[in-house]
Each structure stands twice: as structure tokens, then as C-alpha cells.
Amino acid sequence: MNQNKLFKYASISVVSVWLGLFALVPIVLVFICSFLNHNDQSFFIWDFTFKNYTQLFNGIYLKILLRSLELAVSCTLLCLLIGYPAAFMLARLRSRYKPLLMLLLMIPFWTSSLIRSYAILALLKTKGLLNLFLLSLGIIHQPLEILYTNSAVLIGCVYNLLPFMVLPLYANIEKLDNNLLDAAQDLGAGRFKTFKDVIIPLTIPGIMAGTLLVFLPSITLFYIPTILGGAKSLLLGNLIENQFMMMQNWPGGSATSMALTALMIPLIWMYQHFATKGQQQVLL
Amino acid sequence: MTRKLYLSLLYIFLYLPILVVVCFSFNNASHSLLWHGFTWHWYGELFNDSDLAIVASHSLMIATLAASTATLIGTLAAVSLASYQFRLKKSLNQLLFSLIIIPDLVLGISLLLIFRLLEIPSGFWTLLIAHVTFCIPFAAVTIIGRMNLINKNLIEAARDLGALDFTIFYRIIVPLLWPAIVASWLLSFTLSLDDVVISYFVSGPNFEILPLAIFSMVKLGVKPEVNALCSIMLLVTLVIVIFAQRALSKKQ
Amino acid sequence: MTLSHKPKGYLLKRIKLAIFVFVALLFVSSPIALLPISGSLNVYNWADYIPKHIIHKFERETGIRVNYAEYDNNETMYAKLRTNPQNGYDVVVPSSYFIERMTQQDMLHTIDFSKIPNSQHLNPLLMHGGYDPKNQHSLPIVFGTTGIMVNDLYYDPRKITGWSDFWKPEFKNELMILNDVREVFAVSLRSLGMSVNARDPEEIRKAYLHLKELVPNIKLFDPGAGVSIYTDEDAWIGMIYSGAAYSAMQENAHLHYIYPKEGAGLWVDCYAIPKNAPHLENAYKFINYMLRPDINVEIIKASGYSSANLKAMQSLPPELRDNKVLNPDQSLLQGAESIQDVGGKAKGTYEHYWQLFKISS
Numbered sequence: 001m002n003q004n005k006l007f008k009y010a011s012i013s014v015v016s017v018w019l020g021l022f023a024l025v026p027i028v029l030v031f032i033c034s035f036l037n038h039n040d041q042s043f044f045i046w047d048f049t050f051k052n053y054t055q056l057f058n059g060i061y062l063k064i065l066l067r068s069l070e071l072a073v074s075c076t077l078l079c080l081l082i083g084y085p086a087a088f089m090l091a092r093l094r095s096r097y098k099p100l101l102m103l104l105l106m107i108p109f110w111t112s113s114l115i116r117s118y119a120i121l122a123l124l125k126t127k128g129l130l131n132l133f134l135l136s137l138g139i140i141h142q143p144l145e146i147l148y149t150n151s152a153v154l155i156g157c158v159y160n161l162l163p164f165m166v167l168p169l170y171a172n173i174e175k176l177d178n179n180l181l182d183a184a185q186d187l188g189a190g191r192f193k194t195f196k197d198v199i200i201p202l203t204i205p206g207i208m209a210g211t212l213l214v215f216l217p218s219i220t221l222f223y224i225p226t227i228l229g230g231a232k233s234l235l236l237g238n239l240i241e242n243q244f245m246m247m248q249n250w251p252g253g254s255a256t257s258m259a260l261t262a263l264m265i266p267l268i269w270m271y272q273h274f275a276t277k278g279q280q281q282v283l284l
Numbered sequence: 285m286t287r288k289l290y291l292s293l294l295y296i297f298l299y300l301p302i303l304v305v306v307c308f309s310f311n312n313a314s315h316s317l318l319w320h321g322f323t324w325h326w327y328g329e330l331f332n333d334s335d336l337a338i339v340a341s342h343s344l345m346i347a348t349l350a351a352s353t354a355t356l357i358g359t360l361a362a363v364s365l366a367s368y369q370f371r372l373k374k375s376l377n378q379l380l381f382s383l384i385i386i387p388d389l390v391l392g393i394s395l396l397l398i399f400r401l402l403e404i405p406s407g408f409w410t411l412l413i414a415h416v417t418f419c420i421p422f423a424a425v426t427i428i429g430r431m432n433l434i435n436k437n438l439i440e441a442a443r444d445l446g447a448l449d450f451t452i453f454y455r456i457i458v459p460l461l462w463p464a465i466v467a468s469w470l471l472s473f474t475l476s477l478d479d480v481v482i483s484y485f486v487s488g489p490n491f492e493i494l495p496l497a498i499f500s501m502v503k504l505g506v507k508p509e510v511n512a513l514c515s516i517m518l519l520v521t522l523v524i525v526i527f528a529q530r531a532l533s534k535k536q
Numbered sequence: 537m538t539l540s541h542k543p544k545g546y547l548l549k550r551i552k553l554a555i556f557v558f559v560a561l562l563f564v565s566s567p568i569a570l571l572p573i574s575g576s577l578n579v580y581n582w583a584d585y586i587p588k589h590i591i592h593k594f595e596r597e598t599g600i601r602v603n604y605a606e607y608d609n610n611e612t613m614y615a616k617l618r619t620n621p622q623n624g625y626d627v628v629v630p631s632s633y634f635i636e637r638m639t640q641q642d643m644l645h646t647i648d649f650s651k652i653p654n655s656q657h658l659n660p661l662l663m664h665g666g667y668d669p670k671n672q673h674s675l676p677i678v679f680g681t682t683g684i685m686v687n688d689l690y691y692d693p694r695k696i697t698g699w700s701d702f703w704k705p706e707f708k709n710e711l712m713i714l715n716d717v718r719e720v721f722a723v724s725l726r727s728l729g730m731s732v733n734a735r736d737p738e739e740i741r742k743a744y745l746h747l748k749e750l751v752p753n754i755k756l757f758d759p760g761a762g763v764s765i766y767t768d769e770d771a772w773i774g775m776i777y778s779g780a781a782y783s784a785m786q787e788n789a790h791l792h793y794i795y796p797k798e799g800a801g802l803w804v805d806c807y808a809i810p811k812n813a814p815h816l817e818n819a820y821k822f823i824n825y826m827l828r829p830d831i832n833v834e835i836i837k838a839s840g841y842s843s844a845n846l847k848a849m850q851s852l853p854p855e856l857r858d859n860k861v862l863n864p865d866q867s868l869l870q871g872a873e874s875i876q877d878v879g880g881k882a883k884g885t886y887e888h889y890w891q892l893f894k895i896s897s
Contacts, residue, residue, distance in 0.1 A: 007450040008368055011360040016372055018357055019379055022417045026394030027386070033397060060895045086294050089287045101291075103529060108298050110525045112478035114495060115514045118502045119301030122308070125506065126769045129304055145709070147770060148756040159301070220387035223480055227502055230756025231715060232897045237389055239895065244393055244485070247891055248615050254397075257390045268385055335588075335604075396619075405622045489578040489603055489624045500606065504583070505764035 034254035052255030061239070061256075068236040071150070072218040075157040079165040079214045080207070082158070087169035087206070091176075102170075109163040117227050120156050121147065124228075148230035156228040157218050164217070165210035172206025173199075208271045216264055236260050302518060309511035326512040336497065336513070343477055343494035346408075350415035351472035355465060357416070358423025358472075363457055365424075366431040367439070383421040391418055392485035399486060406488030414486045415479065419472035426471060430464035470528040474521060576601040577818040579627045580616070582805065583608050583760035584780060585678060586826065587838040594825050600818050608760035609716040610634045611887070617643060617810055625810050626819040632804045633718070635674040636667040636877040644673040645809040651820035654827035657847040662804060667877065674806035675823065676844040680778035681864065681872065682719055682801030684794040685712075685762075690772040698797040699727040707753045712765060712774030715757040717890040718875045719801055720747065723775065726798040732873050735882040744889035751897045766791055782840030782861045793861045799871030800864075804844070836862075 037047040055061060090101060108116065123129050124147040131143040146152050176199070184194045200207075222237030236256065243253035312321035330336060364370070365377060383391070395414045404410055434457065442452050458465070480495045487496060494517075501510045583606040591602050607613045610631050617625065617638075630638060638644050649655055655675055662676040684701075686693045695701075702711055702723070713720055722732035724743040734740055755771055762780040765771050767788040776784070781793040807823050809816070825831060832848035842862050843849055849857075856862055878886070 005449075007448070007453065008364070008370075011364050012368070012370055012372070015357055015361040015364060016376065018417070019361075019376070019383075019420065022395065022398070022413055023383055024379060026398040027382075027390075029397040029401065030390065030394045060892050064895055082294070085290060089291055093287075101295075103526070104295060105298075106529070107522060107525055108302070110474055111302070111518055111521045112480075112495065112498075114478070114480050114498060114502065115305070115517055116301065118498075118506075118510065118514060119305045121502070122304055122506045122511075123301050143769075145755075149709070159297075162298070216385070216387065220389045222389065223499060226759070230754075231759055232754070232757060232894070237387075240389055240393065241484075242891065242894070244396070245615055245619075246611055247887060248618060250397070253393060257393060261386060261390060264385065264387075400619075405624065406620055407624070488620065489580070489605060490576075492603065492605070503759040504761040505768070507764075 030254045030257055033251050034258050036251040036254075038249055038251050049251075052252045053259070055252070056255065056259055064236060064239050068219050071154060071157065071235065072215050074154060075161060075218040076165075076211055076215045078154070078158050079162050080211065083162055083165035083210065084169060084207075087166045088173055090166075091170050091173035105163060105166060105170075109167065113160040113221075114223060114227075116160055117156050117224050120152070120159055121227055124152055124155070147228065148232075150229070153225050153229040156224045157221065160221075160224065161214045161217060164213040168209035168213060169203065169206040172203050172209070176202055212267055212271050215267060219260065219263070305511050306515045306518065309508060309515045311508065311511075313508075326508040327516075329509050330512050330516070333509070339492045339497045340494050342491055346411055346415055346493060347473050347476040349412055350419055350476045351469050353412075353416045354419035354423045354472045355469045358420050358468060359427055359458070359461065359465060361420065361424045362427035362431055363453060366428060380421045380424055383418070384425070388418070388479075388481035392482040395482065396485045406486055408488075408491045410486040410488065411483060411491060411493065414482050415476045418479070418482055419475055422475060423468035423472050426468040427461055427464045430461050434460050467528050470524050474524055474528075477517075478521070576603060577627070577815050577822055578603045578605075578625045579822065580605050580607060580613060580625045581627070581629045582606065582678075584763065584783070585629065585805075585839055585841065586835055590826075590831060590835060590838070593831075594822065598818075598821055598825070600821065602822070606760065608758065609714075611717060614638070622812055624814055626813040626815045627822055628808055628810060629677065629805050630674075630808055631875070632665055632667045632674075632676075632806060633875050633877040635806055635808060637880075637883070638808070639668065639673050643811055645811055645813060645816070646672050647675065647809065648820070651817075652824045652827065654824050654829075657827060657829055657832075657845045659844050659846040659849070662844045665804065668806075674808045675827075676804050676806045677826070678779075678839075678841045679802075679804040679844060680841050681795070681869070682714070682722070682775060682777055682803065683781065684796055685766055685774060685776040685781055685784065686792050686794060687766065687769060687772040687788075688790045688792060689769075693792040693794060696773070696794055699723045700798065702753060703727070703750055704753075707773060709753065709755050710771070710773055711750075711753050711755055712762070712771035712776075713750075713754050713757055714762075714775045714777070715759070717886055719775070720893075721886055721890070722801050722873075722875060724750070726796070726871075726873075729798075732801070733876045733878055735878050737882075737885050740882070740885050740889060744893060747889075747893050748896060751893075754897055757894075757897075763787070777841075778861050779839050779841030782859065785861065786840075795864065795868040795872075797871070799873055800869065802869070802872045802874040804874070 034052055035048050035050070037045050037049050037051075056065075090098070090105070093101070095101075121128075125131070126143045126145065126147070128147075130146070131140075134140045135143065146155075180198060180202070181194060184198045189197070219235065220237045222235060222241050225232070225235050225238055240253050240256050240260070243249045243256060309326055310322050310324070311319060312323040312325065313319075361376070361380065365373065392414075395410070395417070399406065399410050438456060439452060442456060447455075478495060480499055483493055483496055484499075487493060498510070498513065498517075501507065501513075577600050579602055581604070586604075588604075591604055594600070595602055607616075610633075613628055613630060614634060614637075617628065635644070649671075652675070658676065662679065663671055665676070668674045684696060684699070686696055701707075718732070721740070721743050724746045725732050725734055725739070728743060728746055730739055730743065734743070755774075756765075758765070758775070762776050763784045766774075766776065766784045769788075776793070778793070781791070785791045785793065807826075809819050813819055826835065827845055829845060829847040829851060832843050832845045833851050836843050836848060836852065837856065840862065860868065877883075
């Protein structure tokens with residue numbers, strides 16, 4: 001019997017040790033570091049302080065936080081507005097091309113978002129395809145300066161995160177029981193009412209999953225603003241990167257990261273509460 | 285009709301930038317975005333660039349090793365969580381969940397901290413450890429999804445017949461999970477190959493990897509060689525995605 | 537059951553194969569990974585300083601493989617070296633004011649000049665600068681100016697005379713600004729008539745407030761791609777280093793380099809070897825090679841930056857020697873001031889306000 005337990009203990013230990021050392025401990029370190037101080041000579045010194053957190057509430061940091069939230073919310077809303085109809089149409093499609101279309105949707109999902117942001121960069125440049133196209137059609141007479149503005153960052157974020165909204169919605173809508181919809185119509189509900197009172201409530205788990213999958217990355221992606229936004233410090237992600245790499249303020253960076261994670265907890269709680277009722281499953 | 289129009293527009297939106305990059309990687313012009321004729325020149329430049337070849341081989345090496353290790357640990361984790369009861373079970377579940385939720389950025393800096401504490405110099409090993417760590421949750425989740433399809437009775441029967449846990453694992457569970465294992469390997473491979481954020485924080489000067497090299501090149505502007513490089517990366521990912529899809533949809 | 541129809545041991549074979557491949561890969565790749573990094577060299581340099589083909593030439597002639605990485609400001613380089621004490625870099629190129637600071641913090645190796653015979657070609661006027669009087673830790677290699685670049689298709693270069701013009705409302709969302717704290721603060725300080733090496737926190741604060749007013753006019757911070765951004769017309773006016781200006785003007789005839797009347801920025805960048813460089817001998821070979829007059833001439837031609845190598849500068853073809861960007865005469869350098877180290881406290885103040893400035897943009 002001892003030999004049998006060996007496998008159990010071995011596998012549990014391997015997993016626990018690895019994750020403990022390289023996942024749990026590091027995160028705890030960040031937490032601890034956020035309370036430390038730093039100076040000119042070293043990255044952190046053992047001097048406990050709350051100042052890394054209190055400075056987050058001061059004007060400029062708050063401004064970044066608000067701006068990040070603004071971008072994340074606009075990005076999520078846009079993805080929802082564009083993605084919901086798309087998911088709906090795809091899920092209800094009765095065509096033999098459906099698997100192919102789904103595959104085509106998955107592909108951008110898997111390709112590097114860096115490469116896709118680069119593609120947007122190429123399109124939006126002053127001498128890029130978009131401007132060439134609009135200029136040659138005579139719609140504009142001077143090239144549009146979209147690149148290096150907030151709009152470019154928003155476009156980049158939506159472009160990168162749209163599949164993350166469509167896929168969970170699609171999964172959700174596909175499982176909708178047609179009988180429910182038929183029943184609603186039999187009871188005299190018009191198409192709009194059916195949509196509003198039956199379909200939307202039933203797709204809330206999908207909406208929540210999609211929102212979560214889009215909102216979270218949109219706050220933390222820092223290379224999209226770097227590439228498309230002209231390296232102007234827009235998002236929380238850039239701030240954290242700045243604090244760690246440029247300013248060598250590790251405690252400050254840790255505090256901001258903790259604050260960022262704290263921001264996400266209510267969302268995750270909402271998702272777990274509304275979307276995965278009764279399921280003990282891990283996300284995805 | 286609106287349905288077709290809407291969906292077409294959507295797919296055009298999704299694919300136009302990528303197609304632009306691919307098309308212009310064949311454009312016979314160094315700067316202009318006007319079509320000047322078809323050429324393989326930039327791909328030639330790419331293959332002659334030995335620096336890039338070395339960087340690419342580094343990425344492949346890390347991706348392969350990380351994917352294999354993460355799939356192994358992920359499988360062990362998935363099987364343990366699904367089969368056994370043990371004290372750390374709930375914590376392990378929550379840890380895995382948090383790992384997926386926590387942004388890459390925070391994971392990256394946390395690993396930076398521990399590597400500094402353990403005084404491991406940034407380079408190959410820090411990259412490998414980091415990649416394995418962030419791939420494990422994804423591997424585990426893919427496999428857990430498949431674990432539910434395994435008939436528990438089968439395992440019970442094997443146990444009753446006196447089989448050891450290891451044998452059950454090796455001869456029954458792994459073969460049954462095989463498509464999911466392959467899929468999670470491919471998933472981890474892709475994630476590792478494309479990772480920018482975590483690698484940004486834990487990489488060192490001796491061991492440059494492809495996404496970071498592309499990141500520097502992208503910051504320096506749009507260049508035809510970069511177009512060619514991106515097109516190749518897109519192709520590689522495309523092939524892997526197709527394989528993964530087929531692996532997952534087998535035996536459904 | 538799904539397994540019954542498969543030949544016996546089929547899946548078992550598959551698993552064994554997978555494990556074998558995994559172990560084989562591990563075995564094959566580990567020597568490569570653990571390979572002591574001998575016969576190689578890690579260089580960290582400013583973007584656009586040394587063209588790729590020169591690096592390859594060096595690799596071919598010496599057999600040393602070079603890991604070449606680039607940065608676009610001193611602070612990034614400094615931070616990288618600090619973050620990683622065993623950073624693994626063998627050659628870095630800090631600006632003069634960083635040499636002073638890094639020497640004080642004992643971050644640099646003492647240079648053995650006997651290993652760099654080509655250093656005899658260096659311009660004696662540039663040696664023994666105040667930041668390193670005996671040149672124990674650094675060798676000047678590149679010097680230049682920071683000025684204004686304008687595209688005449690969009691703006692009249694004659695109307696732009698100094699840094700103060702940047703603040704004009706007509707340049708809303710048009711400027712490209714360098715991503716360098718001291719350079720950018722120098723612009724603000726000069727336009728206010730103050731020294732670029734101000735140490736008084738009040739003066740630095742005034743410069744910061746003035747910079748804040750510039751924010752609406754900033755389009756982007758140079759990611760190290762100054763040349764292509766101006767030539768591709770993604771920015772039509774802004775700051776630029778002299779070498780990048782020269783390269784850009786070669787590609788796009790509409791670009792002009794203007795020496796601002798308040799005073800252009802003046803800087804010298806130097807080769808230095810970090811303290812724990814793993815490949816000391818190779819580092820010396822590299823520096824010596826780059827100081828070879830014929831190689832240096834090629835570097836100057838490709839990068840557009842003036843070199844501290846006197847012999848190389850004298851060997852330049854006339855059109856380069858006479859180029860106003862590469863070789864400005866005294867009248868153009870009126871009021872130019874070189875950036876110097878301002879001490880730890882003031883450095884911290886500058887960086888603090890720099891972060892606030894970047895955050896508000």
C-alpha cells in the first residue's frame with residue numbers, strides 16, 4: 001500500500017512545491033514589498049511604510065487610474081456592442097461553413113497580440129494604408145493623425161480583445177434552448193420583447209465572462225499604449241512598468257500592482273456569483 | 285442579409301490588418317506602402333539574419349521545454365485535484381484560479397522579486413521557470429475539462445483489480461486524456477512563444493527571445509523584414525491552432 | 537470502450553515516445569543553455585549608434601558572437617545594470633554625466649589602456665573631461681548636439697528659431713519629444729533662461745510646471761525610432777539628436793535641423809565596462825575594433841554622429857566634414873550647454889518630476 005501512496009504524494013508534492021515556490025511566494029513577496037521603502041542606493045530597504053499606498057490617492061496617480069478605467073470601460077463597451085450581435089448571429093447560423101467561421105474567429109485569438117498591434121500601427125501611420133485609401137478617394141485632403149492618440153490605443157485594444165468577448169458569448173448563446181424562445185413567442189411576445197426579457201437574461205453568464213476577459217487585460221496591457229500611443233504614460237500597466245524599470249521604485253510598483261489586483265476582485269466576485277452558479281469549475 | 289453584411293464586416297475588420305502585414309512582406313519597396321511588385325527579398329534577408337535565427341531558436345527551445353514541463357505538472361495537478369482528497373486541495377484549486385486571473389504584469393514582477401531574492405541571474409533559467417509557471421494553470425484547466433468525461437467506474441474497477449495508482453495513471457488516465465494533453469501542450473507552446481509581458485521582466489542579456497526582439501523592432505518602426513517575420517509567426521501559430529482544434533475535437 | 541479496438545500497446549507506445557522526445561529535447565538543449573558564455577560578448581548601446589553590418593564584420597573577423605541590445609536613454613541602461621548586479625553586460629555607452637555617477641557608485645571597471653591601442657586616435661580635447669579626469673573608467677566615443685527637426689512640407693523652418701517655439705498653440709499634438717529626462721528638462725530650463733544643470737529644487741519645479749504646459753502639444757515620445765518617424769512623416773516637428781537628424785535628412789529632403797537660439801544640447805557618450813563584465817577580454821577587443829579609424833569612419837557615415845576619434849573625423853569625405861549637422865561651427869553653438877551630473881538628490885528630484893510629467897501626458 002505504501003507504494004501506492006507514493007504516486008499520490010509524489011504528484012501532489014511536485015505540483016505544490018513548484019506552484020508554492022514560483023507562484024505563491026512571489027505574490028506574497030509583492031505584497032510585502034508594497035509596504036517597504038526605497039532609496040537611491042537600493043531597490044528596497046526594510047523600513048515599513050504605508051506611503052506607497054497613500055501616494056496612489058494623490059492627484060496624478062488618481063488621474064492615471066481614472067484614465068485606465070476610462071479606456072478599459074470604453075474598450076469593454078465597444079467590444080460588447082460589436083461582439084454581442086456577432087456572437088448572436090454566429091451562434092444562430094445554420095450553415096455548413098459554421099465550423100470554418102468559428103476557426104477563423106479563433107485564429108486571431110491565438111496569434112500574438114504584439115503582432116496584431118503592429119499590424120494596426122502599419123495601417124494607421126501617416127503614410128499607412130488607411131490614409132492612402134482615404135486620400136486617394138478624396139475623402140480627406142491631409143493625412144489623418146490617428147496614430148499616437150488615445151483613439152489609436154482604443155482601436156488597438158478593441159482589435160486585440162474582441163475575440164475574447166465573442167467566444168464566451170458564442171458558447172453561451174449556442175446553448176440557449178430554442179424551446180424557451182418558441183414558448184415566449186407562443187405566449188405572444190414580439191421579437192424585441194423576447195430579446196429583452198428572455199435572451200439577454202439567459203446570456204448574462206456569457207456577457208459577464210466576456211466582460212471579465214476584456215476588462216482585465218485592457219487595464220494591464222502596457223505594450224499597446226507604448227506602440228500605438230506614443231509611449232505617453234496612459235495606463236496602470238505603464239505606470240507599474242515605469243516604477244519597476246525606470247524609476248527603480250519597487251515598493252511603489254508593488255503597491256500599484258496590489259491596488260490593480262484589488263480592483264479586479266469585485267469583478268471576479270460578480271462573475272463567480274452570477275455566471276457560475278453551482279459550478280465549482282475554474283475559469284474557461 | 286444584414287447578418288451576412290455585419291459578419292463580413294467583422295471578419296474584414298479582424299483580418300485586414302493581418303493581411304496588410306502579410307501582403308506587404310512581399311512588397312518590393314523599402315518604405316512605401318504602395319505596391320511595387322512581388323518579391324521574396326525580405327524573407328531572404330530574414331533567413332540571412334543569423335542573429336534573428338539564434339533568437340528564434342531560443343524561443344523555440346524555451347517554448348518546447350516549458351510546454352512539456354507545464355503539461356506534465358498540469359496533468360499531475362489536474363489528476364490529483366480530480367481524484368484525490370487531500371488537505372491542500374482547496375488552496376491548490378484557488379491558487380490555480382488566481383494564477384489565471386492575475387495579470388501577466390503582476391506575475392512578471394512577482395517573479396522578478398523572487399529571482400532577485402534567490403539571486404538567480406536573469407537568463408535562460410529564469411525565463412524557463414517563468415514560462416512553465418504561467419502555462420501550468422492553462423494546461424491544468426484544459427485537462428480538468430477532459431477529466432470529467434472519464435468514467436469513474438473504470439478507475440474503480442481497476443483499483444478493485446489491484447492496480448497501483450501509478451499504473452492506473454499511466455495505462456488508463458493518460459491514454460484517455462491524450463487529446464487534452466496534446467491540446468494543452470500546443471496551448472502552452474503558443475502561449476510561451478508569444479509571451480511578451482512576463483518575459484520582459486525576467487529575461488537577461490544572454491538569452492534573447494523572439495517576442496522581445498520583435499517588440500524592440502516594432503518600437504523602431506514599420507520595416508519590411510518585420511512584416512516578413514510577423515507573417516511567419518502568424519503562419520506558425522495558424523498551423524498550431526489547426527492542430528490543437530483537431531486534437532480537441534477528436535473523440536467527442 | 538474506445539480502447540478495445542486499438543492494437544495492444546498502441547497508446548503505450550505513444551506515451552513512451554512522448555516521454556522520450558521530451559527527455560531528448562531536454563538533453564540536447566541543456567548543453568546549449570548551460571554553455572558558458574565564452575566566445576561571446578554582451579553589448580548594450582544607444583539605438584542607431586553602430587550599424588548591424590559592422591557588428592557582423594566584427595563577429596566575422598574575431599569569431600566572437602555579439603549579443604547586441606539597444607536603449608534610448610541613460611536611465612533605462614542604468615536601471616538595467618542596477619536591477620541585475622550580475623547583469624552580464626560587457627560594454628555600455630553612458631553619457632558623460634552618468635559616467636560620473638556610475639563611478640561614484642563603483643559600477644564601472646577600471647580601463648586598461650594597454651588593451652586598447654586604438655585609443656591613441658582619440659581627440660585629446662575630448663579626453664580628461666571633468667567627469668572622468670584621468671579617463672580611468674571611460675573613453676569618449678560619440679559627441680553631438682540636440683536640436684529641432686522640422687518638415688518644411690508642413691511648417692516653415694524659418695519661423696522656428698528656438699525651444700520656446702514648441703509651446704506655440706499651433707503645434708498642438710504635433711511634437712515628438714525625446715524620451716530622456718535630462719534632455720527634456722534642458723529644453724524647459726533653457727527656454728526659461730536657466731542652466732540645464734540646475735540643482736535647486738525650486739528651479740526644477742519651475743521647469744516641470746513649464747513642461748506641464750507643453751503636454752497638449754506633445755504627440756509622442758521617441759521610442760528610439762526618431763529617424764523613421766520623421767522620414768515617414770508621423771511627426772512633423774520636434775526634438776532630435778544630431779546623428780539621427782543627419783540620417784533622416786539623407787532620406788527625406790524636406791527635413792531641416794535647427795540649432796535653437798537659447799542653446800542646443802551638447803553631449804558626449806563614452807564606452808565603459810561594467811564592474812562584473814563576464815567577458816572582459818572580448819570587451820577590450822570590441823572597443824579597440826570600433827576605434828579603428830576605418831571602421832569608425834563607416835560608423836560615422838551610417839549613424840551620422842560625430843566621433844571622438846580624431847583620425848576618423850579627419851578621414852571623412854568633404855561633404856561629411858562640412859555638414860553643419862555633423863560639424864557645427866561656433867556660431868551655431870551659441871549658448872549650448874553640456875549636461876552634467878547634478879548629484880543624487882537633484883537627480884532624484886528630476887526623476888520624480890519626470891515621472892509626474894510623463895503621467896500627465
